[in-house]
Amino acid sequence: MVQEIVRRLGAHQRVLDLGCATGSFQSDGLAATVIRADLDTPARHMGDRFVQCDARQLPFAEPAFDAVILNHSLEHFENPANVLSEIRRVIRKPGYLWIAVPDASTMTDRLYRWLGRGGGHVNLFTDVDALVRLVQEQTGLPHVGTRLLFSSLAFMNRQNNKGRKPRRIYLVGGGSERLLRLSIFLFRKIDALFGTRISVYGWACCFGSTVEFDPRPWSNVCVRCGSGHASDELLKSGRTRRGVLGPRYFCCPSCGVENYFTNDSAYLGMR
Ligand SMILES: [Zn+2]
Structure with a gap:
């Protein structure tokens, strides 16, 4: 989904992938220059430029970036307000800011923190409106818009x-891909039928330039690589097939793994 933003950028434009560990999105085929930044230097990263730094004191001139991506990283920063004000300093107007965070009230984030004994999540976001206000301030x-994110439990795979x-993972199926795929499909179906949020992960929020941003949820998330896909696009691209027993499958455009297919229209209006 970050690709919706970074693919808009041209040559001579720069994007900061902040708190990204090895890198939070693929940069293959992008015209813009990608700078990865994290407090810890990973053993390997995605081959773009990497800067080891504290997000509260970014070592960049102002304004240095046309887009800043916080893809599942704001929940790890001890002082999010301070980090966001640094982003204000380094982002070039009109720019793009992409923030994706888990909803701490969901089963997925609770499971992640239970398995990882906290998982490094120091900010437990439960109110997307409060998050949007904080970022704007x-x-x-x-x-610009917010999209509900669904889980694939890929972190357990x-x-x-x-x-x-x-060792706790053996209490919840041991990380079997087949079991995760089936569980997620059943959770999605329950959510569609009863309006529950069992298979919800969190939110992605877009700020800055007026861009075409489709806030509809993408309920098809790959059990292996965790990438999300719009159901309309999967149907149009011919990447789905009807199974013998009824459920439809999709082949993940990012990694090729097969997943159960769900129609996004069943989740419109969920927050
Ligand atoms: Zn995949």
Whole structure:
């Protein structure tokens, strides 16, 4: 989904991927220059320029970036207001700011924190309106739109965690991809039927330049790579097939793994 923003940028424009560890999005084929930044230097990163720095004191001139991406990182920063005011200093107007965070009240984030003994989440966001107000106050950027994010529980998938696993994961299925895929599908169906939020993950909020931003949720999230896809696009691209027993499947455009398909129209209006 970050691609919706960064693909708009041209050559000579720069994007900051802040608090990104190894990198929070693919930069293949992008015209813009990507700068990755984190407090800790990872053993490997995605091959773009990497800067080790404290997000509360960014070592960049003002204004240095046309877009700033906080993709699942704001929940890890100890002083989010301070970080956001630094973003105000380094972002070039009109610019784009993308923020995705977990909703701490959801089953997914509770599970993540339970398995990871906190998982490094020091800000537990539960109110998206309060988050939007905080970002607007600190950055001065207008809110463009918010999209509800769904979970695929990819962080539990043992295909993604070949090393040592937390022992607690064996109490919740051991990270079997097949079990996760089926569980997520059933949770989505329950959410569609009863208006619950069992399979919700959090929110993605877009600020800054007036851009075409589709706030409809993308309920198809890959169990392996965690990338989200609009159901209309999957149907149009021919990446879905009807299974023998009824449910439809989609082949993830990012990694090729097969997942159960759900129609986004069933989740319109959820927050
Ligand atoms: Zn995938």
